[in-house]
Amino acid sequence: xxxxxxxxxxxxxxxxxxxxxxxxxxxxxxxxxxxxxxxxxxxxxxxxxxxxxxxxxxxxxxxxxxxxxxxxxxxxxxxxxxxxxxxxxxxxxxxxxxxxxxxxxxxxxxxxxxxxxxxxxxxxxxxxxxxxxxxxxxxxxxxxxxxxxxxxxxxxxxxxxxxxxxxxxxxxxxxxxxxxxxxxxxxxxxxxxxxxxxxxxxxxxxxxxxxxxxxxxxxxxxxxxxxxxxxxxxxxxxxxxxxxxxxxxxxxxxxxxxxxxxxxxxxxxxxxxxxxxxxxxxxxxxxxxxxxxxxxxxxxxxxxxxxxxxxxxxxxxxxxxxxxxxxxxxxxxxxxxxxxxxxxxxxxxxxxxxxxxxxxxxxxxxxxxxxxxxxxxxxxxxxxxxxxxxxxxxxxxxxxxxxxxxxxxxxxxxxxxxxxxxxxxxxxxxxxxxxxxxxxxxxxxxxxxxxxxxxxxxxxxxxxxxxxxxxxxxxxxxxxxxxxxxxxxxxxxxxxxxxxxxxxxxxxxxxxxxxxxxxxxxxxxxxxxxxxxxxxxxxx
Ligand code: NAD
Numbered sequence: 001x002x003x004x005x006x007x008x009x010x011x012x013x014x015x016x017x018x019x020x021x022x023x024x025x026x027x028x029x030x031x032x033x034x035x036x037x038x039x040x041x042x043x044x045x046x047x048x049x050x051x052x053x054x055x056x057x058x059x060x061x062x063x064x065x066x067x068x069x070x071x072x073x074x075x076x077x078x079x080x081x082x083x084x085x086x087x088x089x090x091x092x093x094x095x096x097x098x099x100x101x102x103x104x105x106x107x108x109x110x111x112x113x114x115x116x117x118x119x120x121x122x123x124x125x126x127x128x129x130x131x132x133x134x135x136x137x138x139x140x141x142x143x144x145x146x147x148x149x150x151x152x153x154x155x156x157x158x159x160x161x162x163x164x165x166x167x168x169x170x171x172x173x174x175x176x177x178x179x180x181x182x183x184x185x186x187x188x189x190x191x192x193x194x195x196x197x198x199x200x201x202x203x204x205x206x207x208x209x210x211x212x213x214x215x216x217x218x219x220x221x222x223x224x225x226x227x228x229x230x231x232x233x234x235x236x237x238x239x240x241x242x243x244x245x246x247x248x249x250x251x252x253x254x255x256x257x258x259x260x261x262x263x264x265x266x267x268x269x270x271x272x273x274x275x276x277x278x279x280x281x282x283x284x285x286x287x288x289x290x291x292x293x294x295x296x297x298x299x300x301x302x303x304x305x306x307x308x309x310x311x312x313x314x315x316x317x318x319x320x321x322x323x324x325x326x327x328x329x330x331x332x333x334x335x336x337x338x339x340x341x342x343x344x345x346x347x348x349x350x351x352x353x354x355x356x357x358x359x360x361x362x363x364x365x366x367x368x369x370x371x372x373x374x375x376x377x378x379x380x381x382x383x384x385x386x387x388x389x390x391x392x393x394x395x396x397x398x399x400x401x402x403x404x405x406x407x408x409x410x411x412x413x414x415x416x417x418x419x420x421x422x423x424x425x426x427x428x429x430x431x432x433x434x435x436x437x438x439x440x441x442x443x444x445x446x447x448x449x450x451x452x453x454x455x456x457x458x459x460x461x462x463x464x465x466x467x468x469x470x471x472x473x474x475x476x477x478x479x480x481x482x483x484x485x486x487x488x489x490x491x492x493x494x495x496x497x498x499x500x501x502x503x504x505x506x507x508x509x510x511x512x513x514x515x516x517x518x519x520x521x522x523x524x525x526x527x528x529x530x531x532x533x534x535x536x537x538x539x540x
Contacts, residue, residue, distance in 0.1 A: 006023070006024045006193075007021040007022065007023050007024065008021060008022050008024060008165050008168040008192065008193060008194065009021050010022075010076070010077060010168060010169040011315075012076045012077075012079070013078070013079040013312045013313065013314050013315060013345045014079050014300030014311065014312045014344075014345065014346075015300070016344070016345075019076055019169070020169055020172075022168050022169075022171075022172050022192045023192070024192060024193035024194070024196075024197055025191035025192050025193050025197050025200075027200045027203075029191065030160070030191050030197060030200040030201055030204050031200075031204050033160050033189035033191055033204075034131055034133075034160055034201075034204035034205070034206060036189060037131045037158035037159065037160055037187070037188075037189055038130065038131050038158070040158050040186055040187055041128070041130055041131060041156075041157065041158040041187075043186075043187075044153070044156065044157075044158055044186075044187045045128050045156035045157075049103060049104050049107055049154070049156075050104060052103075052153065052154055052156070053100040053101070053103055053104065053154060055181065055183045055184050056096065056099070056100045056150055056153065056154060056184070057100050058181045058183065058184070059096070059150070059177070059178070059181045059184055060093060060096045060097060060100065062177050062180045062181055063089065063092065063093055063096070063146070063177060064089075064093060066173075066177055066180075067086060067089050069173065070085065070089055070142060070170075070173060071083075071085035071086050071089065071304070072302070073169050073170050073173045074088065074141060074142065074167075074170055075302055076169065076302070077138075077141065077167045077168070077169040077170045078138065078139075078141060078167055078170070078314050079265070079300060079311045079312040079313070079314050079345070080264050080265075080311055081301065081306040081308065081311060082302070082303065082304045082306060083304070083306055084263075084264055084311075085142075087427075088140055088142050088143045089142060089143075090427075091143050091426070091427045091429070092142050092143045092146045092147060094427070094429040095143075095146075095147040095150070095429040095445065095449070096146065096147065096150050097429075098429045098430055098446075099147070099150055099151055099154055099449070099450055100150075100154065102430075102447070102450075103154040103155075103450050106126075106447040106450050106451055107126045107154070107155060107450065107451070107454065108126075109123050109124070109125050110123060110124045110125075111123045112124060112458070115471065116469065116470045116471035116486065116490070117460075117462075117469050117471050117472070118466070118468070118469050118470070119462055119463070119465075119466035119468070119469050120460060120461065120462030120466075120469070121459075121460075121461045121462055122458070122459065122460050122461075123458070123459050123461075124456045124457065124458045124459070125456070125457050125459065126155065126451060126454035126455075126456060126457075127156075127454055127455055127456070127457045128152075128155050128156030128157040128453065128454055129157055129207040129208040129231070129453060129454070129455065130157060130158075130206075130207035130208075131157065131158050131159070131160060131206045131207050131208075132152040132157045132158075132159050132160075132206055132207065132208045132209075132210060132453060133159075133160050133162070133201045133202065133204070133206035133208070133209045133210070134148050134149055134152065134159055134160070134161045134162070134210045134211075135162045135198045135201060135209070135210070135211045135212070135213065135221070136148075136161070136162070136163050136164055136171075136211075136212050136213075137164050137166075137167075137212050137213050137214075138164035138165075138166035138167035138314060138315075139264070139267045139268060139269070139314070139367075140268070141163060141164065141167035141170035141171065141174075142170065142174070144212045144235075145161065145163060145171070145174060146174065147444060147445075147449060148210050148212075148444065148449065148453075149161055149188065151449045151450040151452075151453055152210070152453040153184070153187060153188070154450055155450055155451070155453035155454045156454070157207075157208070157453055158187045158188070158189075159187070159188050159189070160189045160190075160191060160201060160204070160206060161174075161175075161188065161189070161190050161191070162190075162191050162192070162193070162197055162198050162201050163190070163192065164213075165192075165193060165194040165195075165197075166314060166315050167314075168192060171190060171192060172190075172192065174190070175190035178190075195217070198217075198221070199220075199224065202221055202224045202225060202230070203224070205228050205230060206230065207230075207231075208230070208231045208232075208233070208453065209221065209225055209230050209231070209232045209233065210233045210234075210442065210453075211232070211233070211234045211235070211236075212234075212235040212236075213234075213235075213236065214236060214237050214365070215236045215237045215365075215390070215391070215438045215439075217236075218234045218236045218438075218440075221234070222234070233440075233441060233442035233452055234440050234441060234442055235269075235434060235435070235439075235440045235442045235444060236391075236435070236438060236439050236440045237269060237365040237367075237391055237393070237438070237439060238269045238270055238271075238273065238365065238391055238393030238394065238435065238439055239273045239274065239363070239364070239365050239389050239390075239391045239393075240270055240271065240272060240273050240274075240393055240394050240395060240396065240414075241272075241273070241274050241275070241276060241385070241386040241389075241395050241396070241412070242257050242260065242272045242274070242275045242276070242395070242396040242397075242398070242422065243275075243276050243379075243382045243383075243386060243395065243396065243397045243398065243408060243412070244257075244275065244276070244277040244278060244281060244285055244398045245278055245379060245382070245397065245398060245399040245404060245405065245408065246278040246280050246281060247399050247400045247401055247404060248278075248281060248285075248398035248399050248400065249398065249400055249420070250281055250284050250285050250288055251288055252398070252420070253285065253288075253398040254285055254288030254289045254291070254292050255288075255292050256421055256422045257272055257275060257289065257371070257396070257398075257422060258289055258292040258293050258296065258349075258371065259292075259422060259423075260272035260396065260422025260423050261273075261349075261369065261370070261371040262293075262296050262309070262310050262349045262369045262371070263310075263423065264311075265310050265311055265312065265313055265314075265347075265368065265369050266366070266367060266368045266369040266370065267313065267314060267318065267367050267368065268423065268426075269393055270393060270394050270416075270423050270425075270426050271367070271423075272371065272396060272422055273365065273366055273372075274355075274361075274362050274372050274374065275371060275372065275373045275374065276374050276376045276381075276382040276385050276386060277373060277374070277375055277376065278376060278378070278379075278382070279375050279376065279377060282373075282375045285373070286337070286351075286353060286373060289351055289371065289373065290337060290338055290351060293338050293339065293349050293351055293371070294338070295309075296309045296310055296349045297309050297310070298310045298311075298346055298348060298349070299311070299346075300312060300346075310349060310369060311346075312344065312345035312346045313345050313346070313347060313368060313369075314345075315345075316345075318367060318368060319342065319345060319347065319368075321366065321367060321368065322347055322366055322367070322368030322369075322370060323342065323347075324360065325359075325360045325361040325364065325366045325368075325370065326340060326350065326352075326361070326370065328359055328360045328361065329352055329355055329359040329360070329361040329362075329372065332356075332358055332359050333354055333356075334352050334353065334354050334355045334359060334361070334372070335352065335353050335354045336350060336351070336352055337351045337352070337353055338350065338351045339351060339369070339370075347368060347369055348369070349369045349371070350369060350370045350371065351371050351373065352370060352371065352372040352373065353372075353373050353374075355372040355373070355374050356374065357385065357388055359372075362374065363388075363389065363390075365391070379408055382408070383408060383411045383412060386412050386413075387411075387412065387413045389437070390437055390438045391435065391437055391438050391439045392413045392414040392415060392435050392436040392437040392438075392439050393414060393415060393416070393434075393435040393439040393440070394414050394415065394416040394417065394418060394425065394426075394435075395409070395412045395414045395416075395417050395418070396417075396418050396419075396421070396422050397409050397412070397417060397418075397419050397420075398419075398420055399419070399420070402419065402420075405419045405420065406419070413436055413437065414435065414436060414439075415432075415433065415434045415435040415436050415439065415440075415443075416431075416432075416433055416434075428445070429445055429446070430445060430446040430447075431445055431446060432444075432445055432446045432448050433445040433446075434448075470482075470486050471486075474486065481501075481504060481505045481508065482505055484501040484504065484505065485501045485502045485504070485505035485506075487501065488500060488501035488502060489501070489502050
């Protein structure tokens, strides 16, 4: 690649206007960034965790101060409203706040029960990987970038970040914000550009890679990472189903289902992408959905008081995917009940019926303002359809009976289930989030987002082996019966298994001579004492 002269243009999708550009980072510069972060990592990791948290809090202050700048950039870069951009900042800052507060607890030393080595101490510590490469998407260009960066930093890593080329202006702004915290800036590097720059970052062999993006990119990066066995965490696409059961609150399901499908123009990984409705409530649900959709106004405004419910799609490729899925569905017999037309980068909120799983709209991620609704016979049918997917990010279940909803929820193959709402699980900063199947192997939100940027290092510490350690005794030859006594006493499943080998051991010494009752008593008492001590220590 020779992107030295290549620039990424910043284009406002609503107006088509260019509002800036950034030069693509060259391969050599990516390699240099990785080397610099490797050199800086020990300095950052050497800071006590509370000090790292203090510095992160300074960054939190900067983000809050910059809220208006950020919403203005995201509004131009992505097309979402200033209000939706602010919502993204709130979610982000909530996570930064919790991670800085709770990381000392999550990352602290953990004591491990000593097993049969009574006189030694065992514990684990969380160790940073080193340099983490973070590659992000465009759809939530703040919330999908800053929390993993901050989590990786709190864990003691340095970071090389590649924001999406589709939201490149936001990436440049985030870089600038890190520059406003001099104590943090030396430990984060941004590289800018498209997939070629992402590929260069993968080739630079960071110690851990974290990608949020599409399944297709995930597969490409997984193959490239495998070349060097680079550990790889990924948060990929979703095809989130909504199940409307026979006893659902239809009005609420329609209201929040429509919101979940069209919020940020359907460009969220947890958007409602397909709906399965019990046949007895199907007609009522479709009617309610049409009523709700009719109220979903479409437009763009750069003002903070934006009157529109839905903005443009963010770039042409996304429009192409939506139209391909729509045409494929219509060709195969689907009916458009509302919407479907495109003007510029705006596609109307679209409601589709008579859909089935031969259509892309029900099986591939659409990532646009389309709500396809399918009638199902019963719960089993709904669950089968929901699980008929390569992806498994989240799912939405609607029922007035929470036990009923929970029974269905347990059978749906996803990382998160939300009962009687859509998308409200995502902003909860401590609720683990992530998918199964091709949707990903990473977890964001909560302790897992921070700890996944570490590996555990175990320690076994103490004075030289103590002769009274049961496990040390059996390291010497000639203690077969003692070994069996320990095996039975500590791990026996039945009373007989526990007692018999101990009695065997007490009856005979290794040379076969009978020991005295007194010695047997002392031996038994010490074994029971050791067992009790082990149990007590194990429970600590
Ligand atoms: P994308 O896969 O096109 O791009 C993601 C990032 O990968 C971009 O920065 C891109 O430049 C980079 N990239 C592309 N090719 C690369 C390569 N060969 N090597 C390294 N990097 C490369 O995804 P997108 O369109 O930016 O984002 C939308 C997708 O992200 C959707 O599928 C959405 O569901 C998913 N997503 C998932 C989550 C989640 O938490 N699971 C959250 C948001 C978005």
